[in-house]
Amino acid sequence: xxxxxxxxxxxxxxxxxxxxxxxxxxxxxxxxxxxxxxxxxxxxxxxxxxxxxxxxxxxxxxxxxxxxxxxxxxxxxxxxxxxxxxxxxxxxxxxxxxxxxxxxxxxxxxxxxxxxxxxxxxxxxxxxxxxxxxxxxxxxxxxxxxxxxxxxxxxxxxxxxxxxxxxxxxxxxxxxxxxxxxxxxxxxxxxxxxxxxxxxxxxxxxxxxxxxxxxxxxxxxxxxxxxxxxxxxxxxxxxxxxxxxxxxxxxxxxxxxxxxxxxxxxxxxxxxxxxxxxxxx
Amino acid sequence: xxxxxxxxxxxxxxxxxxxxxxxxxxxxxxxxxxxxxxxxxxxxxxxxxxxxxxxxxxxxxxxxxxxxxxxxxxxxxxxxxxxxxxxxxxxxxxxxxxxxxxxxxxxxxxxxxxxxxxxxxxxxxxxxxxxxxxxxxxxxxxxxxxxxxxxxxxxxxxxxxxxxxxxxxxxxxxxxxxxxxxxxxxxxxxxxxxxxxxxxxxxxxxxxxxxxxxxxxxxxxxxxxxxxxxxxxxxxxxxxxxxxxxxxxxxxxxxxxxxxxxxxxxxxxxxxxxxxxxxxxxxxxxxxxxxxxxxxxxxxxx
Numbered sequence: 001x002x003x004x005x006x007x008x009x010x011x012x013x014x015x016x017x018x019x020x021x022x023x024x025x026x027x028x029x030x031x032x033x034x035x036x037x038x039x040x041x042x043x044x045x046x047x048x049x050x051x052x053x054x055x056x057x058x059x060x061x062x063x064x065x066x067x068x069x070x071x072x073x074x075x076x077x078x079x080x081x082x083x084x085x086x087x088x089x090x091x092x093x094x095x096x097x098x099x100x101x102x103x104x105x106x107x108x109x110x111x112x113x114x115x116x117x118x119x120x121x122x123x124x125x126x127x128x129x130x131x132x133x134x135x136x137x138x139x140x141x142x143x144x145x146x147x148x149x150x151x152x153x154x155x156x157x158x159x160x161x162x163x164x165x166x167x168x169x170x171x172x173x174x175x176x177x178x179x180x181x182x183x184x185x186x187x188x189x190x191x192x193x194x195x196x197x198x199x200x201x202x203x204x205x206x207x208x209x210x211x212x213x214x215x216x217x218x219x220x221x222x223x224x225x226x227x228x229x230x231x232x233x234x235x236x237x238x239x240x241x242x243x244x245x246x247x248x249x250x251x252x253x254x255x256x257x258x259x260x261x262x263x264x265x266x267x268x269x270x271x272x273x274x275x276x277x278x279x280x281x
Numbered sequence: 282x283x284x285x286x287x288x289x290x291x292x293x294x295x296x297x298x299x300x301x302x303x304x305x306x307x308x309x310x311x312x313x314x315x316x317x318x319x320x321x322x323x324x325x326x327x328x329x330x331x332x333x334x335x336x337x338x339x340x341x342x343x344x345x346x347x348x349x350x351x352x353x354x355x356x357x358x359x360x361x362x363x364x365x366x367x368x369x370x371x372x373x374x375x376x377x378x379x380x381x382x383x384x385x386x387x388x389x390x391x392x393x394x395x396x397x398x399x400x401x402x403x404x405x406x407x408x409x410x411x412x413x414x415x416x417x418x419x420x421x422x423x424x425x426x427x428x429x430x431x432x433x434x435x436x437x438x439x440x441x442x443x444x445x446x447x448x449x450x451x452x453x454x455x456x457x458x459x460x461x462x463x464x465x466x467x468x469x470x471x472x473x474x475x476x477x478x479x480x481x482x483x484x485x486x487x488x489x490x491x492x493x494x495x496x497x498x499x500x501x502x503x504x505x506x507x508x509x510x511x512x513x514x515x516x517x518x519x520x521x522x523x524x525x526x527x528x529x530x531x532x533x534x535x536x537x538x539x540x541x542x543x544x545x546x547x548x549x550x551x552x553x554x555x556x557x558x559x560x561x562x563x564x565x566x567x568x569x570x571x572x573x574x575x576x577x578x579x580x581x582x583x
Binding site: 013016017019020021023024025027028029030031033034037045046047048049050052091092093095096098099100103105108111117118119120121122123124125126127128129130131132133148149151152153155156159184209212213215216220231232235236239241244246249250252253256257260261263264265268271272273275 | 295298299300302303305306309310312313314316317318320321324382385386388389390393394396397398399400401402403404405406407408409410411412414415416417418419421423424425426429455463464466467508512515516518519522523526538541542545546551554555557558559561562565566569570
């Protein structure tokens with residue numbers, strides 16, 4: 001890469017850097033506007049000449065959001081759903097990825113192809129049968145009805161992605177562990193698991209997003225007991241298409257986006273190297 | 282324990298151990314993915330409305346009745362066409378933006394790279410619902426900054442069919458190009474420097490290097506991001522639902538997903554909604570399998 005870069009003449013690189021910065025500003029602008037508007041006083045939001053700054057930052061919109069009944073509860077529900085999905089799918093995918101990578105058994109290739117095809121299933125199309133399944137299992141209006149499907153939907157991609165990481169751990173290490181008298185379980189959890197952790201972080205990003213973003217299932221499965229609802233539903237309390245409370249919507253959006261943003265920044269490096277590791281395979 | 286006879290990875294046959302490791306995944310996938318797919322297919326063959334759901338009437342087998350009704354409805358064909366065109370536009374724009382910016386990332390120093398990377402991660406991290414409302418606010422005819430900047434007065438973006446689709450497309454590309462950009466960038470970094478050196482010593486242009494050296498080497502990655510984009514963009518739900526208020530004025534912005542949801546949960550036509558779901562499932566499987574076959578024929582490994 002270095003030589004390639006060295007060959008780019010200086011003006012060319014400056015132009016590239018200027019456009020990269022300009023694009024960064026454009027891409028970040030919606031988020032800037034969201035946070036800015038969340039802090040604007042009502043008069044400034046409902047102004048036909050919106051300014052890209054505010055002279056009188058106000059917490060009114062946030063007060064309205066947190067004054068909204070059960071908003072805190074929705075927030076916790078969302079965290080709980082996403083947390084359960086991330087942990088459960090990471091553990092289950094780790095075991096499955098180990099099985100298809102380090103063992104030879106009948107149906108191994110068939111299973112791999114099935115995991116690949118499973119990624120293509122448009123899960124939204126399964127809302128109807130899942131609705132009846134949850135109803136028959138008495139799970140409607142429970143967080144379980146949101147957690148369980150998301151575990152299943154994030155698994156195929158997670159297994160596929162983790163495969164590369166498990167494969168990268170040398171066979172010799174496994175043999176050495178057994179020679180030293182380690183049991184298979186001990187090798188699995190005390191040697192393999194820590195080595196694969198960077199890959200698990202990358203896959204966790206995907207399962208976290210799918211669970212935290214969930215709108216359709218929350219809308220379809222949480223129908224009468226709204227205390228079991230999640231953040232996307234709380235946001236829509238403020239967003240009425242005919243007369244949106246933009247201050248409230250932007251404040252709620254800010255609260256909903258910050259945890260994901262923090263999560264992303266924390267795992268940023270791991271995510272980039274994780275994607276590199278997964279796709280190299 | 283039997284050693285595998287050949288191959289690059291000396292796999293072992295562990296008796297029941299692999300199945301033990303696989304059991305949780307298979308149980309979850311069987312119960313919450315495979316079984317629902319079977320159910321979806323089954324329901325699509327039945328007359329299944331509110332009366333059957335509440336148990337008032339038995340579900341009656343209709344054969345292809347729901348499908349006949351669906352295919353006989355001009356609105357279905359219109360929605361299908363809109364879905365395919367909209368998804369195609371989203372996929373092409375996302376891939377183009379993602380690949381171009383990945384290449385740009387390799388050509389700039391650390392600071393601009395970090396700025397663009399962080400901005401992209403921010404867009405990626407934004408939940409679909411909040412992204413939808415924020416973009417609506419940006420383009421709001423009365424209070425949004427975009428119309429002011431462009432001098433468009435109180436032009437409504439969600440009123441017209443095409444401009445509403447365009448607005449949703451902008452939001453979808455905004456939140457999905459980062460995945461492509463980061464993945465392709467990670468892939469380019471993994472390409473050995475000597476290969477690129479050789480290419481540039483031979484006097485190849487940037488575009489030529491991308492087309493003749495990088496793109497072929499990155500093909501496995503490009504396959505992954507293309508397939509993911511097709512899958513994501515074909516089944517966009519939240520953005521359309523929120524940004525066009527359930528499918529646009531008189532359903533002008535419906536896509537298959539939202540259409541199926543409206544038929545099933547708003548009109549209680551669960552059989553019909555399931556038939557739409559089956560159509561979606563089949564289209565996506567056909568597209569992806571066709572694409573994979575094409576790549577395999579070109580000698581790519583999965």
